[in-house]
Amino acid sequence: MDTTAKPQYDNGVVQYxxxxxxxxxxxxxxxxxxxxxxxxxxxxxxxxxxxxxxxLRVMHTNTVIFxxxxxxxxxxxxxxxQRTNGVKLWSNKMAxxxxxxxxxxxxxxxxxxxxxxxTGKEYHEQEWPLAIAIAIVWTLYTFNFxxxxxxxxxxxxxxxYVSNWFFLGMMIAITYLYVVNGxxxxxSLFRSYSMFAGVQDAMIQWWxxxxxxxxxxxxxxxxxxxxxxxxxAQRPIYSYRLSVIHFWxxxxxxxxxxxxxxxxxxxxxxxxxxxAVISLAMIIPSWGGALxxxxxxxxxxxxxxxxxILRFLIISLAFYAMSTFEGPVMASKxxxxxxxxxxxxxxxxxxxxLGWVAMVSIGAIYHMVMKLWNTEMYxxxxxxxxxxxxxxxxxxxxxxxxxSGIMQGLMWRAYDExxxxxxxxxxxVAAMHPYYAMRALGGLLFFSGAAIMLYNVVMTIRTANAKxxxxxxxxx
Amino acid sequence: MSNxxxxxxxxxxxxxxxxxxxxxxxxxxxxxxxxxxxLTLRPSKRKELEEEKYKILKxx
Numbered sequence: 001m002d003t004t005a006k007p008q009y010d011n012g013v014v015q016y017x018x019x020x021x022x023x024x025x026x027x028x029x030x031x032x033x034x035x036x037x038x039x040x041x042x043x044x045x046x047x048x049x050x051x052x053x054x055x056l057r058v059m060h061t062n063t064v065i066f067x068x069x070x071x072x073x074x075x076x077x078x079x080x081x082q083r084t085n086g087v088k089l090w091s092n093k094m095a096x097x098x099x100x101x102x103x104x105x106x107x108x109x110x111x112x113x114x115x116x117x118x119t120g121k122e123y124h125e126q127e128w129p130l131a132i133a134i135a136i137v138w139t140l141y142t143f144n145f146x147x148x149x150x151x152x153x154x155x156x157x158x159x160x161y162v163s164n165w166f167f168l169g170m171m172i173a174i175t176y177l178y179v180v181n182g183x184x185x186x187x188s189l190f191r192s193y194s195m196f197a198g199v200q201d202a203m204i205q206w207w208x209x210x211x212x213x214x215x216x217x218x219x220x221x222x223x224x225x226x227x228x229x230x231x232x233a234q235r236p237i238y239s240y241r242l243s244v245i246h247f248w249x250x251x252x253x254x255x256x257x258x259x260x261x262x263x264x265x266x267x268x269x270x271x272x273x274x275x276a277v278i279s280l281a282m283i284i285p286s287w288g289g290a291l292x293x294x295x296x297x298x299x300x301x302x303x304x305x306x307x308x309i310l311r312f313l314i315i316s317l318a319f320y321a322m323s324t325f326e327g328p329v330m331a332s333k334x335x336x337x338x339x340x341x342x343x344x345x346x347x348x349x350x351x352x353x354l355g356w357v358a359m360v361s362i363g364a365i366y367h368m369v370m371k372l373w374n375t376e377m378y379x380x381x382x383x384x385x386x387x388x389x390x391x392x393x394x395x396x397x398x399x400x401x402x403x404s405g406i407m408q409g410l411m412w413r414a415y416d417e418x419x420x421x422x423x424x425x426x427x428x429v430a431a432m433h434p435y436y437a438m439r440a441l442g443g444l445l446f447f448s449g450a451a452i453m454l455y456n457v458v459m460t461i462r463t464a465n466a467k468x469x470x471x472x473x474x475x476x
Numbered sequence: 477m478s479n480x481x482x483x484x485x486x487x488x489x490x491x492x493x494x495x496x497x498x499x500x501x502x503x504x505x506x507x508x509x510x511x512x513x514x515l516t517l518r519p520s521k522r523k524e525l526e527e528e529k530y531k532i533l534k535x536x
Contacts, residue, residue, distance in 0.1 A: 007536070083535040159528055227532060236529035241516050244525065248512040252505045371536065 009082040010092040015372050017075035017099050018365055021068055022457050024106075025358070025450045028063035033443035035060050040436035050114040058113050058125050064353065065123065065217070066134075067106040072361040073220045074099060074141060077167045079368055080227045081148045084161040090147035098140045105133050117190040121205050123212045124181050128192045131182045138178070142171040162243045166223035169251050173215040181208035199266045206258040213349075214254035217357050222246070222289060225317065228364040229293050232310050233303065238295035242288055249285035253278055260331035263340060272333065279331035286324035293317040308383040312363030315391060319355025323348060338409040343432070347401025354394040354446055362390070362453065369457055375467070378459035386449040386456070393445030396438060404435035 035056045038044045045052045078095055082088060089095050109126050112118075118125040126134060145167065149160055181204055184192035194201050230237045237243060259267060260275030294317050297303065297310075304311055326348050330339045339345060370377060377383060411431065414422035477485065491499075516525065 009536075084532055086535065161528065161532055163532075230529070230532060234533065236533060240526050240529040241522065243529075244516045245512065248509065252509055252512075 007083075007086060008088065010078070010089045010095065011372050013089075013092065013095040013099050014075050014079045014368065016096075017071050017078070018368050018372065019457065019461070020099070020103060021071035021075055021361070021365060022450075022454050024063055024067035024071060025361075026447070026454050028060060028068050029443065029447040029450045031056055031060035031063055033440060033447045036436065036440040036443045040433060040440050049116070055114050055116065058118065059110050061123065062106070062109050062113060062125065064358075065212070066109070069217060069220075069357060069361070070102060070106070071099075072224070072365065073167075073170070073216075074102065075368065076224045076227070076364055077141075077145055077220075079372075080163055080223070081145055081167070084157075084164060084227070085149055085152035086157050087148060087152045090144055090151050094140055094144045098137055098144065101133070101137045102141075105130060105137060109134075112190065119184065119192065119194070121181065121194070122209050124178070124205070124208060127190045128182070128184055128186050129189065131178075131184075135175070135179055135182070138171070138175060142168075142175060145171060161227075162237075162240065162247060163223040163227040165247050166219050166226060166250075169247065170215045170220040170223065173211060173219070173251075173255070177208045177211050177215070181205060202262055202265065203259065203267060203271070206261040207255070208258070210258040210261060211255060213352070214250070214257065217352065218254070219250055221357050221360050222250070224360055224364045225289075225293050225313070225320075228360075228367050229296050229310075229313050229317075232307065232313055232363065232367050233296055233300065235296055235300060238292050238298065242292045246285050246289040246292065249282075249288075253282050253285065257282070257331070260336070263331075263333055263336045276328075276331045276333060276336075279328040283325055283328050287321055290317045290321035290324070308380060308387055309363050309366045311387050312359050312366070312390075315387075316356050316359035316363065319351055319359060319394070323352035323356060326351065338413070339405065342405040342408040342412075343401045343435070344405025344409065347398045347405055350401065351394070351398045354390070354397060358446075359390065359394075362386070365453075365457070369460055373461055373464035375460060375464040378456050378463055382452055382456045386452050389445050389449035389452070393442045393447075393449065396442030396445060398442075400435040400438035400442060404432050404439075407431060407435075 034044070034051075035053055038053045038056065042053075045056075049055070078089060109130055112127060112130065113125055117127050119127060119131075124131070149164060149168075152160075183195040185195060186192040194204075196204050226237060226243055256278040257275050259271040260279050263272040263276070265272075294314060297314065304314060329335050330344070330348060366377065366383060408428055408431075411423045411428040412421075412425075416422045515521070
């Protein structure tokens with residue numbers, strides 16, 4: 001047996017998921033930009049119910065989080081689990097079924113939401129038949145991942161690399177969070193009511209809601225960071241021990257945070273305090289993880305001048321550090337009294353979603369495209385252009401929301417000398433207009449970058465396929 | 477009862493099943509983190525753990 005041969009992996013399903021992720025990134029950011037434009041210029045809803053802001057915004061969140069984010073997580077998990085364990089997928093056929101059913105399920109989610117079918121639960125709007133289907137697909141994904149790790153050669157790979165831990169933690173947590181929050185009593189094919197009532201429903205909802213951020217959008221993408229930053233930098237992660245601490249602190253700590261979304265509501269006061277305290281405590285592992293990724297470049301920072309893919313990965317860590325500091329500050333009761341219900345929250349979410357999740361995904365996808373098709377990118381200059389569009393777009397977006405959010409909060413709480421509100425709600429809405437326009441511009445820049453990425457990826461694949469065909473013909 | 481004693485006093489008889497479950501989980505998590513720190517950061521494990529990070533550089 002030739003032990004020096006290059007290992008063979010199941011790449012087809014990863015290729016499908018990678019291209020799918022880019023396509024959904026373009027679609028999702030288009031929806032987001034369109035929704036942002038509707039807030040600045042409401043006539044853009046054209047009085048069409050299916051694309052009014054209330055539906056379009058939810059279509060956008062489902063497309064970017066579950067379709068783009070989910071496909072990226074599936075692509076990277078299937079890609080990395082094979083390489084870190086030196087083995088093919090346990091079941092390539094199951095992986096293909098997972099990928100195809102996930103695509104169909106997510107398209108069905110977007111269509112049903114546009115038709116007004118929703119549970120009304122944030123990040124869990126899918127009605128019960130689709131929620132059950134998604135839970136089954138997620139279980140297939142998890143099972144295949146676990147079995148691939150279990151089927152590794154334990155003599156050559158005695159230990160499991162830390163990125164797999166993050167993926168596995170994400171898979172297990174999301175399974176129970178999604179199922180418990182989705183418990184509902186169906187009354188028709190596309191209508192159901194939550195099994196929980198009143199304040200318990202709110203508590204369960206935000207236990208899921210914040211952990212969708214903590215596990216789906218953080219732990220899963222940290223798995224991506226722990227594999228792709230060292231691979232792209234061609235240097236080992238700064239500290240493996242710090243990555244282990246980072247993992248366990250995240251797993252132990254994150255599940256307690258949800259109640260900080262419900263400060264000053266009917267929840268017992270101590271639950272909000274607990275959420276705020278643990279949120280502040282989570283700054284430590286989050287910054288430890290961000291530094292671990294960034295310090296991987298110690299002594300090789302000059303690589304950032306020439307490696308545009310590495311730029312995406314490293315700036316994502318800067319945004320990760322920034323948003324994991326901002327979030328706990330906003331969770332504290334004093335700041336929350338001002339920030340809650342304002343655009344500041346929207347800005348915070350997008351500094352994490354655009355700056356961290358999307359940027360680290362984009363870096364990983366560019367890396368995978370070159371490896372999977374065994375080629376260089378069609379245009380490195382376009383990657384550099386994409387990087388600046390994405391970075392400037394993100395900064396435009398979050399700065400606009402910081403300013404408008406803080407202004408909103410201050411206007412809502414302002415009193416005159418008689419103790420009555422100084423501003424009407426409509427006045428606060430009118431004051432937002434310039435910032436809504438600026439946010440739409442930021443979104444447009446980010447969307448343009450995503451469209452350029454799709455073009456670059458498609459051209460890379462076409463060029464690689466043409467080259468492979470001509471080489472095959474030359475050999476024939 | 478001083479202010480401090482009052483602040484930290486607990487009416488144990490009014491603890492519900494959920495309260496006890498929450499308390500036990502919190503204490504277990506605390507010890508879990510302590511054990512994790514000890515297992516990961518003890519100097520004798522340093523070489524073994526840090527060697528793991530080099531493996532992915534040659535996986536493909």
